[in-house]
Amino acid sequence: MSPDRPRRMLAPTSAAAAVILAAALGAAPTALADATTPVIAEVYGGGGNSGAVLRHDFVELGNPTGAALGLDGWSVQYLPASPGANTRAQVTPLSGEIPADGRYLIRQAAGAGGEVDLPTPDAVGSANMAATSGTVLLVSGTAPVECRTAAACAEDETIIDVVGYGSAVIREGAPAPALTNTTAAARDDSLTDTDDNAADFRAGEPTPVNAAGEGLGEGPEDPGGPEEPGELRIHDVQGVTRTSPYAGDTVTGVPGVVTAINAFGSARGFWFQDPEGDDDPRTSEGLFVFTGSTTPALAVGDEVLVSGRVNEYRPGSGTQTITQLDQAVWTTLSTGNPVPESVTLEAGVIPATYAPDHGGDISDLELLPDTYALDFWAAHEHMMVRIEDAPVIAPTDPYSAFWVTVEPDHNRTANGGVVYGSYDDPNAGRVKIESLLDRDVRPFPRVNVGDTLAGVTEGPVYYSRFGGYLVRATALGEHVPGDLERTPVRDTARYEVSIATYNVENLGGQDDQAKYDALATGIVEYLGGPDIIGLEEIQDDNGAVDDGTVDAGVTLDRLVAAVEAQGGPAYEWRQISPEDKQDGGVPGGNIRNAFLFDPARVRFVDRPGGDATTAVEVVQGARGPELSVSPGRIAPKDPAWESSRKPLVGHFRALNRDIYVVTNHFNSKGGDQALHGVAQPPNRTSETQRNAQAELVADFSEELLAADPNANLVVMGDLNDFQFSRTLEILAGDGPLHNPMTDLPAGERHNYVFDGNSQALDHILVNQALAGRVDYEVVRINSEFHDQVSDHDPQVLWLDTRRSTPPGRY
Structure with a gap:
């Protein structure tokens, strides 16, 4: 790394372009001898693949300096070779330090094969790196990088080093060689760094080395544990805050009794607890000893002395840290001791x-x-x-x-x-x-x-x-077992129109028939074959395959056929295909909202011209207000819908009544800080976009009701927010709508279970004039059952047309 730069450069800019261009043309690279930060030393993405010897992918960092370099608060991040706008970097938080002139090993995801474990890793992540092409970034922070091109990443000052291999579009200079299931890309022993991946990396046999200097098949020279208790006990290591006062230090001879062993997975180890304690309610008397992928040869009840490095492991951005010991050795003093009382x-x-x-x-x-x-x-x-x-x-x-x-x-x-x-x-x-x-x-x-x-x-x-x-x-x-059973809704009366909303959880055209059949069973047997259904999370015809496909005819036709095969209505459907990768969700899935309707009970009033970017408007027709397009989308070009699903509006005719339905799938809560996280109170950052989306839907609703005060309006879907949230307040508090969920007893206001909380994310709202003419029910067939076909419960609303406004115009 150049001594006059505080960060890595990824793409040529101004004078730097000449240097990188020269390297690309074969000019001899010059080592940057005055580097002051760590570098990525080796990358390997073939772990566990066919023919691989190693079970795991890995990233190895190197320290080109003569002093230890701290990594607390840093991360290694992975991006695929050609990331899209909605691709999210896979983040592995780091902690501790790299010894002077040493290495630091980050273990990543395991494949199904392989037979050799890595040396004990210094950090563990879950990035599933591609074997042939991809990008690894060393970042002085843990927030996922947002750049998706080499030029954009060059402007991100938190990015310290980048290695793009194979066909990676994000790289320094030209990419490092394409790799295989048995080859890694590595710098030379001197960690030569010319800011050109092609010049600095060579493909060869993987050679992972950890901070203790251990390579494949190696262990510490002296694996023996401490012989005498040290000065610290577990409560000293834990301290009176969430982080240990000894974080990053090596402690010796900490005594305790083994209480549990984790013998499975990639984060194996053991818990031990001090049977005496200090009677201070603030200090924990337990510790976890991380042993990587090796099961410790211990038993519950063993009395041990443990030495190791105190590590505050943070499993994700914004989470609490886990105080643990790694790089540990121990001595068993006795066996069969009673475990401290729980x-x-x-x-x-x-x-x-x-x-x-x-x-x-x-x-x-x-x-x-x-x-x-x-x-x-x-x-x-x-x-x-x-x-x-x-x-x-x-x-x-x-x-x-x-x-x-x-x-x-x-x-x-x-x-x-x-x-x-x-x-x-x-x-x-x-x-x-x-x-x-x-x-x-x-x-x-x-x-x-x-x-x-x-x-x-x-x-x-x-x-x-x-x-x-x-x-x-x-x-x-x-x-x-309890007595929980799925219960069907009541029958729809002849004077009622039944309207449902259902998030079908990423239903794509290539899904197994079993999923279609299960969804169809729910629609027919438990929802009663509603007259109108608003669907959320309909994917395109090949699901998550990212090849530019946006149509969803196959997906919807298969669902319609499955419903009819179950004895349900012969539904027709309407939808508008989004632009490719513009509506969020799984990259390549192109999720969108859609309508099903029973033509034996309902007519869809089609008005041509609706597409991904055309906004539906309320216009004056020959016989009064009408929609400019049907189906249509609400303000699809507004920034509020960036990387998010656009509402689908449809005009229906049923029992001689006009019914306008808006089905929605608002921005997810994915970016919010965790309820259990380290920031309190948690910042619900995603609300800003949902509130803006709610404002647009409320504006459309007010526009329609101003033009036709007698309109029958239903606004529904996965609003991704609670009945007491500002999002719902915009629509059904300050806004023109009523939320029938708030009429239910408090213990029934839910349709989704997350982290043990039964909560409401999906809603069916109506304009105030309809509030006294509807019946409403959450159909509890998914969220409370382990064998769910979707994580959302559908809902059904019955509109009583007997007390409706005068017949419509159509």
Whole structure:
């Protein structure tokens, strides 16, 4: 790296262009001897692929200086060879330091093959790197980079180094060679760096080396553990805040008793706990020792002395950190010792107030475990806890986890969940359960909301970026099924029009027929074959294949055929295909909203001209106000819809009544800070875009109702926000609409379960004049069941036309 530059340069600009051009033409590169920052030393993306020896992908950093370089708060990030506008960088946070003239090993995703583990990694990520082409970036921060071209990345001052290999468009100079399942790209031993990947990297056999200097098949020269207890105990290492006062230091001879062992996955290790403690409620008496992909040769009850580096591992951007030891050695002093008594989690133990209202990062605040729930968890990090006869409040997810509550009388739903009804009360009694038990011996239970985990569930407290603090069970209670059943809606009366909304969770034209059949069963047997259905998350004809396809005729035709095969209506459909990769969602999926309608009951009033960029307007027709296009999209060019689905508007005619329906899929909550994260209160940044989207939909609604006060207007869909949020207030508080969900009992205001909270993201709204003429029901067939076909529950609204305004004009 040039000594006069604080960052790496990725693309030629001004005078630098001549240097890079010369390198590209074959001029001899010049090593930059005065480098002051780490560099990417080696990249490998073939781990676990066919023919690979190594199980994991990896990135190795190098320190070209004579002094240790710190990495706290830095990250390694990965982008595919040709990232799109909506591609998200895969981020691996780093911590600790690279020794002088040393290396630092970051293990990434594993494939299905391979037979050799990497040396003990210094950091662990989950990036699934491509074997042949891709881009790795070293970043002095953990926020995902937003640049998607070499020129744009060159302007990002947080990017310290970049290696693009194969056909990567983001690289320094020309890319490093294309790789294979058995080759890596590496600098020379001197870490020569000319800002030209092609000149600096050569393809060859992978040679990963960690900060301890260990390569493949190597271990520490002296694997023996400490012989005597050191000066520190576990509570000293943990300290009275979320971060250890010894973070980055090596501690020796820390005593304790092994309480649990993680023998599965890529983050193996063991928990140990001090049986004596210091009687300070702020300090945890437990620690986790990370051993990488190697299962430690220990047993529960072993008395140990442990030496290792204190590492504050942050599993994701904005999450809490996990205080742990890595690069550890230990000595077993005795076996068969009693495990320290677990802390019983029951009603009243976890504080009801979730977190301090600090206005920022709470990492360095002194813990108040009797005041705040998050502080309680941090003060018990890695300690053994116990739950008895726990009600299940969220079904088993695809990753073998579910949620229970230790506050059985707080905010319960009719089916036994826990309703999220306010930002001020996120239900602090929720507890996530995972298992450390051998799945072949004790399969993880498949539970539904309303079931019970009877008896004792016990294990150490851990933390995940997915849901926050959790219990890794060493003892798992007995699964006792509840009485939750899917119940169909009532029949539609002859004078009613039934209108439904359903997020079908990325339904694409290449999905298995089983998904189509399951969705069709729900529509026919449980929704009663509604007259009109607004669908969200309809993907294009080849799903997530990113080849420019935008049409969704195959997707919709297959769904219509599946419904008819189940004995449902012979639906017709309407939709507008988006521009390629402009509506968010899975890259290449081109999700959009669509309508199904039963032509035996409903006529769609078509008006040509609607397309991806044409805005629907209320215009004066020959017989009064009408839509300029049908179907149409609301203000599709407005910045509020950037990388987000545009609302679809349709004009329907049913039972001699005009009905205008807007189906929506607002911006997701993906960018918000986690409820359990380190920033409190969390910043809900995604609200800004949703609020702007709600303003546009409210404006259209007001325009239609101003032109035709007697219009029957339904605004529905996945609004990605709660009934008490500002988004819904814009539409149904200050705005022209009414939300029938708010007429339900508090325990029924939900249609989605996230992190154990039953909450409402989907809504059906009507104009105020219709508020007294509708019936409404959430159809609970998905969110509370482990065998769900979508993570959203559909909803049905019945419009009573007997008391409608005079017949329409058409």
